[in-house]
Amino acid sequence: MSDDRYERGAEIVARVYKDFGDSFLAEVAAAAPDLSRYIREFAFGDIYSRPGLEPRQREMIIISSLATIGYAAHELKAHIHGALNVGVTREEIVEILIQVAPYAGFPAAINGLHAAKEVFSEWDKISS
Amino acid sequence: MSDDRYERGAEIVARVYKDFGDSFLAEVAAAAPDLSRYIREFAFGDIYSRPGLEPRQREMIIISSLATIGYAAHELKAHIHGALNVGVTREEIVEILIQVAPYAGFPAAINGLHAAKEVFSEWDKISS
Amino acid sequence: MSDDRYERGAEIVARVYKDFGDSFLAEVAAAAPDLSRYIREFAFGDIYSRPGLEPRQREMIIISSLATIGYAAHELKAHIHGALNVGVTREEIVEILIQVAPYAGFPAAINGLHAAKEVFSEWDKISS
Amino acid sequence: MSDDRYERGAEIVARVYKDFGDSFLAEVAAAAPDLSRYIREFAFGDIYSRPGLEPRQREMIIISSLATIGYAAHELKAHIHGALNVGVTREEIVEILIQVAPYAGFPAAINGLHAAKEVFSEWDKISS
Amino acid sequence: MSDDRYERGAEIVARVYKDFGDSFLAEVAAAAPDLSRYIREFAFGDIYSRPGLEPRQREMIIISSLATIGYAAHELKAHIHGALNVGVTREEIVEILIQVAPYAGFPAAINGLHAAKEVFSEWDKISS
């Protein structure tokens, strides 16, 4: 059963975040293998894989939460990669960050925007 | 032009949040009329009314942001009312709060859930 | 396997937080049964039950984290109950909240202290 | 020397926050006498009493910080009392809370505004 | 009317933050032109330009809010530039960051201080 959760989460991480997700979790695992396992099992195997919302919707919700947190640039970049991979457009990602501004404040929205700019620019390099 | 922004925002507040939105902003206006005006003009007239995301999506994003903030129970209740009014289901609202837990922590998710419970119970009373 | 995690977590919740823990999670379950299950499985079955730190140490760490968050009064009360149940003294709990002040600020420390006062007073009523 | 810090801080608390400050710190002292002493010695005897900024300016800065924190309603009320006592006007207090909105978000500003409304209404009762 | 807000805000950004403000907003505009427009229109055209507080006071309040947020180094640097430009002294800026410490905690105050050191050192280079 526990293996199922891990497999289910690992499959999502690999499919949605591709190389970025695996390298993100490899860095976590370098200091705390169990924490990277919990992220696959709990954050993805338990939560993200639930029915009720589609991956596109989940990435929108997570980007909103991470932008609001304000100091989570690295996770935010991972989820912006993921959002693009599951079909959220660049315009929608920018729109989420604009929508967050009145609640989380401009500094949180701007930090989010800088993360988005970096990811968009990485994608431009790959596709060119 | 400025009147357009106000009218556009006020129309959204009245339509999406109904009585709850107007009484929420009336309380704000009792101490700071300009702040309640800015909320209508900027948060709704400028931001919420933008194309690019539907009201359903905006409410999901805002609920995620407000739950992550952790101390915004009153605004969160207003937006849960609004989410229900624009067609987000109770199951989806609970799902958003569950999705936020790994990023914002259980206390933020649970505070959000208690706000949701209160709103759901108010709706049950009205409809019964 | 998954049942093991739930059983292990539920056993800890019942033993450490006694009635307060179960009523806390029953309130969560009233709106989101899955979230209360994840708290038992993940927060307690996976994390809290790990070797490497004793329950006394875990409660000290959690009280520090919850006090720093600032808006988590309800969880903080649950963990102050738990801390007392596993042998953390009232003096140590107050000392943790004082130690947190230079980092999280006086308002966070004072919010924590008010939660502690409430719990201490509940214990005085029970034991008198 | 240490007594000087305490005396200096206690004198400020009594003069600036009057009854509200002493009852605020008496509540803190009920659970942690040392914490209420540190607030008088450090926050007021060391910091607030420094030259370089006037009390009016310090209260404006503190109100901005406490409103930004979002969950510090009780301290915020104490400092709004203090601000009024040292000559900050109601209009200026509301203006600070409006100025904070673009950075800390509307929910933080609105929480601050509700604290201000409560204090203003207490003052109206006293003076009527 | 809307143009008035933009013009009024743009004039303030140019006058108060000089090159730093325009390059800050140009970076925002590179990913989200509308967000940089809202900052000029709302944060400056609507809010900052209000009567009731002078620019010197507004910069003090904003520095307090941004330092309290803790993760807003870039905005904080912009507003420290602005504060110096409208006549807040280096000593007063340091004093604000010290005054914030008991409420927002030493880490927030120290992050703010490092931003201030960077700006002061940029000014020393220009004037030497």
Added chain:
Amino acid sequence: MSDDRYERGAEIVARVYKDFGDSFLAEVAAAAPDLSRYIREFAFGDIYSRPGLEPRQREMIIISSLATIGYAAHELKAHIHGALNVGVTREEIVEILIQVAPYAGFPAAINGLHAAKEVFSEWDKISS
């Protein structure tokens, strides 16, 4: 008396954080000598030196608080150095950061873990 607090705090900073603590506070002192003095006097001379908790326990509590804050990488590194110096093991430090995850969220825990990895790697270089 005040000198006692300073001496007591300075002795703790030198003994617990060694070179890292002094260079950390020297950087603070470069812009605000008084703030670095308050840290020695208040955070260490008043608070850390109190009886009731051992240095090992205080470092655990402080690491939990700083990890929860999320944006305090520099202080966190100082306290991870200190924790190792007073006998907290690497395994315990990682365990604290894992224990914090359900309350403060994965991003805060992961930011903390990256700080820990940096410190562990600095220690490996010194001892090799």
